[in-house]
Amino acid sequence: MELKEKTLASELVFNGCLLKIYRDEVELADGGASVREVVHHPGGAAVVALDGEGNVYLERQFRYPYHKVVTEIPAGKLEPGENPAHAIRRELQEEIGATAGRWDSLGHIMPSVGYTDEMLYLFLARDLTFGERHLDQDEFLEPFKMPFAEALSQAASGQINDAKTLAALFRADRLMREEKHG
Amino acid sequence: MELKEKTLASELVFNGCLLKIYRDEVELADGGASVREVVHHPGGAAVVALDGEGNVYLERQFRYPYHKVVTEIPAGKLEPGENPAHAIRRELQEEIGATAGRWDSLGHIMPSVGYTDEMLYLFLARDLTFGERHLDQDEFLEPFKMPFAEALSQAASGQINDAKTLAALFRADRLMREEKHG
Numbered sequence: 001m002e003l004k005e006k007t008l009a010s011e012l013v014f015n016g017c018l019l020k021i022y023r024d025e026v027e028l029a030d031g032g033a034s035v036r037e038v039v040h041h042p043g044g045a046a047v048v049a050l051d052g053e054g055n056v057y058l059e060r061q062f063r064y065p066y067h068k069v070v071t072e073i074p075a076g077k078l079e080p081g082e083n084p085a086h087a088i089r090r091e092l093q094e095e096i097g098a099t100a101g102r103w104d105s106l107g108h109i110m111p112s113v114g115y116t117d118e119m120l121y122l123f124l125a126r127d128l129t130f131g132e133r134h135l136d137q138d139e140f141l142e143p144f145k146m147p148f149a150e151a152l153s154q155a156a157s158g159q160i161n162d163a164k165t166l167a168a169l170f171r172a173d174r175l176m177r178e179e180k181h182g
Numbered sequence: 183m184e185l186k187e188k189t190l191a192s193e194l195v196f197n198g199c200l201l202k203i204y205r206d207e208v209e210l211a212d213g214g215a216s217v218r219e220v221v222h223h224p225g226g227a228a229v230v231a232l233d234g235e236g237n238v239y240l241e242r243q244f245r246y247p248y249h250k251v252v253t254e255i256p257a258g259k260l261e262p263g264e265n266p267a268h269a270i271r272r273e274l275q276e277e278i279g280a281t282a283g284r285w286d287s288l289g290h291i292m293p294s295v296g297y298t299d300e301m302l303y304l305f306l307a308r309d310l311t312f313g314e315r316h317l318d319q320d321e322f323l324e325p326f327k328m329p330f331a332e333a334l335s336q337a338a339s340g341q342i343n344d345a346k347t348l349a350a351l352f353r354a355d356r357l358m359r360e361e362k363h364g
Binding site: 003004005013014016017018019021023024026028029030032034035036037038039041044060061062063064065066069070072077106107108109110111112113114115116117118120140141142155156157158161162163164166167170171174175 | 185186187195196198199200201203205206208210211212217218219220221223226242243244245246247248251252254259288289290291292293294295296297298299300302320322323324337338339340343344345346348349352353356357
């Protein structure tokens with residue numbers, strides 16, 4: 001079966017500061033017609049930052065769509081054309097005040113494949129050195145640390161529910177277990 | 183520090199079939215003003231369905247925002263007011279042709295906390311019985327199965343990158359390891 005859908009027409013229905021919303025007419029796999037509503041997002045990067053005592057750095061941040069404070073790993077949007085590996089170094093510096101001597105890629109995730117084209121790149125940062133935080137003017141967040149194993153348990157049990165945080169903790173755990181056991 | 187943001191004004195800027203987009207003016211934690219662009223989504227449910235041989239059921243589906251075929255666990259949107267536990271039984275039946283004798287909740291995730299209010303409820307289904315598939319008219323997907331351990335490895339290594347699939351496989355693994363080891 002050919003699964004591909006073909007774009008017949010594309011209309012920009014909202015051109016926001018962060019989001020662009022498109023309403024596309026498409027030809028389905030069976031030749032029928034349908035409409036796809038798509039959020040265009042600049043993409044982002046997020047990091048599992050571990051200190052020498054096995055703690056991971058998390059943040060509490062008010063997330064407006066849910067009207068509540070959410071626990072997450074440090075993350076940020078990409079500037080136009082920006083390399084994710086560059087973006088995440090800036091975010092770690094700004095939000096946690098840390099630089100890392102050792103970086104590993106944890107790949108990428110697609111947060112919600114049905115309607116957004118957001119790509120989120122994940123990283124593991126180790127050998128941290130701490131300096132000053134420099135938050136953006138409209139950013140308000142509380143950083144804190146927690147043993148990595150405890151964060152992994154909270155992600156498994158549903159105390160941590162942010163998708164990028166779950167994915168990154170899970171992949172970081174698998175990577176570090178592979179390093180240990182060859 | 184008070185992290186809360188207050189809604190000053192809310193405007194519906196796009197009223198689609200699937201998505202509603204709002205542009206809200208908000209008062210930030212420090213009293214300053216900003217704009218939040220929010221996607222309102224009906225929410226969804228997704229399931230790790232395991233057969234008696236330790237296989238998990240996956241699907242290949244063309245995902246229009248990325249213009250490519252993505253590997254995912256079975257999932258679907260909630261109807262207005264629908265219970266996620268009800269929705270996921272329907273989706274498992276429609277997409278895989280299966281009913282399950284044993285259901286466990288794997289909690290929920292927030293796919294992309296910065297701009298969408300989507301809530302995605304995760305489940306583990308076991309003791310499967312197979313009948314006929316009944317796909318929606320505009321759904322085109324290829325179901326297949328894979329050993330659960332292999333799916334978990336692919337999620338860790340970056341061959342599977344759908345966020346809900348990663349989160350659900352990770353939580354299902356932790357739940358089953360707890361069952362085994364008490």
